Amino acid sequence: MSDTSHYPVWERDPVLTVEHLTMRFGGLVAVNDLSFNVGRGEITALIGPNGAGKTTVFNCVTGFYKPTEGRIVMRHGKAGKADDIAALTRGGRQSATSADGALFLLERMTDFRISHHAKVARTFQNIRLFGGMTTLENLLVAQHNRLMVASGFTIGGIFNLPGYRRAREAAMEKAIGWLRQVNLLHRADDPAADLPYGDQRRLEIARAMCTDPHLLCLDEPAAGLNPRESAELNDLLHYIRRECGTSILLIEHDMGVVMEISDHIVVLDYGVKISDGTAFEVRNDPSVIAAYLGVEDTEVEQVEAVLEAEVQA
Ligand SMILES: Nc1ncnc2c1ncn2[C@@H]1O[C@H](COP(=O)(O)OP(=O)(O)OP(=O)(O)O)[C@@H](O)[C@H]1O
Incomplete structure (x- = not known):
């Protein structure tokens, strides 16, 4: 058996696996063939420019939307061998429980069952x-x-x-x-x-x-917060990860918050994943910089030089 101990947690021990997720609204493809993992006990950030499809992904994971295509696997405990997931998918059921834990196919479940049985909780962009x-x-x-x-x-x-x-x-x-x-x-x-x-x-x-969620989904938790409130939020999220072991998936525009607290970042642009890695990897990825600046990858260095010169002046 191959040694996977050097793999990141989100590959070795994912609590959530989103596979080939597509969501269409009429002719608009809001999310296009998106795949990513959320590591157990980790903080994962889903980022991207406005309209990139982040909230749509949340709505699919939490059962507010039925995805057009794709599979969303939630794991409790050690459940989640590829064979078990394949059998559950073929069998047409929503979930399976074994001595190892439980498996849920969220794309088949209603929002109530996702929160009650699969133990996925969420907050909204607008406080509710x-x-x-x-x-x-x-x-x-x-x-x-x-x-x-x-x-x-x-x-x-x-x-x-x-x-x-x-x-x-x-x-x-x-x-x-x-x-x-x-x-x-x-x-x-x-x-x-x-x-x-x-x-x-x-x-x-x-x-x-x-x-008592296994996965906590937070939609822009830092929006509208002042710096002191942002720091309190960071402390709270660190506490939840450390003391409760709850995995967290968050959408956030505040890059200070994202870079400080995230173990893993997934970047979307126009519904497509353009980067996936640690904060360090994503921060230095030219395609991410290009998406945020709204330019082509090849123009990044040029635009950065212009911005740098403006700051110096
Ligand atoms: N219910 C819907 N019906 C039609 N189009 C929708 C619906 N929900 C989202 N969209 C469209 O899907 C695209 C992605 O929207 P989404 O809200 O997921 O982006 P986002 O990355 O969360 O944006 P923001 O950062 O501005 O919140 C947008 O073009 C949006 O207009």
């Missing part, structure tokens, strides 16, 4: 908290499904049976733990809409974490 509920209530609502199961779908809740009581206490403990983690415990009883923007962003991430 329940503004009239308190910050604490927002984190309890995120655990509603688990509480419903514990209540035996109402009866245990009505009679306050021990199993339901224990689940309710655990939900409260988790919510308070996450409020403390995002420095919002002192705002537990305030409506979410009253929080400053940066706090709302962290609360939204805390809410997603209350569902």
